[in-house]
Amino acid sequence: MLFPNYPIINTHCHILNFAFVPNKMFKILSRIDENIVTKGSIQDIAEAIVKVIPGVKFDHIAEVLRIYSDNNIKKAAEWYVKQMKEAGIIIATPLMMDLESCFEANAIKPDENYIPYYCYSKDESQPSQINQISKIAAKYPWQIFPFIMFDPRRKSAVEICKFALENQGFLGIKLYPPLGYFPVPTVRQSDKINNALEEMYDYCGKERIPITVHCSTAGAYAQVNPDWEDIWEKTAPFQWLETIRKYELKVNFAHFGGKYIKHPLDQKTKKSLEWHLNIQTIMGSAYRMNIIGDKESVFADISYHSLAHNRKLQDEYFQDLKELLSNKYSQTQVIFGSDASMISHTWSEIEVLQPFLSYLNENEQERLFYQNPAKFLFENGEIPSRYINFIKKKIAKSLEENSLPDWIIKQGDKFQLKKLAHSNSALN
Numbered sequence: 001m002l003f004p005n006y007p008i009i010n011t012h013c014h015i016l017n018f019a020f021v022p023n024k025m026f027k028i029l030s031r032i033d034e035n036i037v038t039k040g041s042i043q044d045i046a047e048a049i050v051k052v053i054p055g056v057k058f059d060h061i062a063e064v065l066r067i068y069s070d071n072n073i074k075k076a077a078e079w080y081v082k083q084m085k086e087a088g089i090i091i092a093t094p095l096m097m098d099l100e101s102c103f104e105a106n107a108i109k110p111d112e113n114y115i116p117y118y119c120y121s122k123d124e125s126q127p128s129q130i131n132q133i134s135k136i137a138a139k140y141p142w143q144i145f146p147f148i149m150f151d152p153r154r155k156s157a158v159e160i161c162k163f164a165l166e167n168q169g170f171l172g173i174k175l176y177p178p179l180g181y182f183p184v185p186t187v188r189q190s191d192k193i194n195n196a197l198e199e200m201y202d203y204c205g206k207e208r209i210p211i212t213v214h215c216s217t218a219g220a221y222a223q224v225n226p227d228w229e230d231i232w233e234k235t236a237p238f239q240w241l242e243t244i245r246k247y248e249l250k251v252n253f254a255h256f257g258g259k260y261i262k263h264p265l266d267q268k269t270k271k272s273l274e275w276h277l278n279i280q281t282i283m284g285s286a287y288r289m290n291i292i293g294d295k296e297s298v299f300a301d302i303s304y305h306s307l308a309h310n311r312k313l314q315d316e317y318f319q320d321l322k323e324l325l326s327n328k329y330s331q332t333q334v335i336f337g338s339d340a341s342m343i344s345h346t347w348s349e350i351e352v353l354q355p356f357l358s359y360l361n362e363n364e365q366e367r368l369f370y371q372n373p374a375k376f377l378f379e380n381g382e383i384p385s386r387y388i389n390f391i392k393k394k395i396a397k398s399l400e401e402n403s404l405p406d407w408i409i410k411q412g413d414k415f416q417l418k419k420l421a422h423s424n425s426a427l428n
């Protein structure tokens with residue numbers, strides 16, 4: 001087992017459990033009867049999953065299921081933070097999933113074991129996923145920086161996100177267009193959705209809020225018989241160019257298009273390859289046209305890149321990744337993400353890192369693991385004051401100089417992410 005020499009920032013992970021996923025979504029995605037999940041033993045479920053998903057390891061999946069079915073988000077976070085320590089990950093950004101807004105009202109049955117994503121009654125004692133994750137952020141200051149999900153179809157979506165960003169410890173926003181909407185304003189969807197998008201992006205641009213958008217041919221969708229044409233149109237990266245420019249956004253295309261190598265190419269892989277190349281074109285035009293001044297605008301994370309672990313394809317994968325980490329258009333834009341706990345059925349965090357540690361040289365690792373993610377998450381390496389205010393309110397003690405972790409330094413009333421001692425390049 002190799003161990004990293006650098007502190008690592010994971011820009012893409014998830015802390016959740018079964019109570020965060022509506023039954024209806026579970027049925028669409030898992031291909032496993034929900035009765036097995038509610039009535040079967042962990043042993044039964046693990047065996048069922050090992051049968052449908054090739055490559056999954058029984059002991060890993062059994063552990064994930066134990067955590068997921070326990071429905072205790074604190075334990076899920078503890079489990080993940082332990083993996084972070086083991087792998088040398090100092091900062092992680094769990095992305096929230098609003099899997100509710102894609103369904104018609106009342107799609108969730110009152111008797112199902114589901115915690116609402118948001119609680120409109122504003123009663124803080126009522127459980128909601130947002131409140132639970134906010135508590136996790138407060139429990140792990142300087143370490144867990146969650147992203148709130150923005151679904152423009154949700155009632156008061158913009159207000160909910162702004163409140164979470166300003167008061168609940170959330171660092172950025174996550175979008176998931178394959179759940180059924182175009183992520184940029186278009187005549188093809190309602191004014192109501194377009195207005196919500198415009199209002200959100202206006203705010204994100206001004207506040208330099210990092211935005212992560214799902215961009216892969218794999219993942220969640222809300223249709224029983226998926227219409228791939230429709231889903232892919234909504235996911236396509238090129239539609240973003242004008243909006244990034246107009247609102248001066250900072251966007252991370254999650255998964256960098258998805259699994260884009262396969263011989264021979266099938267339809268899905270072809271689409272992923274197309275997006276993988278499109279994202280590079282967007283990076284290139286951001287660089288050449290300097291579309292938003294000197295501010296960095298386009299990033300791509302490599303989460304769920306199982307290609308790195310595929311014995312037959314990993315040489316090709318790393319040749320490409322090394323090229324991306326050395327050419328001037330993308331060397332500062334490719335960022336590390338693992339997609340834990342979605343990949344935890346097969347890899348723990350330290351296991352995810354193994355091929356990256358053996359294939360990439362020191363410079364490449366430093367960019368991918370630290371410098372680039374830091375630039376995406378923290379403008380000029382500075383922890384935003386909205387986060388500091390949240391910490392001040394929840395756990396003031398952790399702002400004292402002697403309780404700061406290694407990677408945070410205080411300068412005046414500002415908190416900065418430490419620059420790597422051996423680094424030649426500054427964070428910004």
Ligand SMILES: [Zn+2]
Binds near residue numbers: 303
């Ligand atoms: Zn993910």
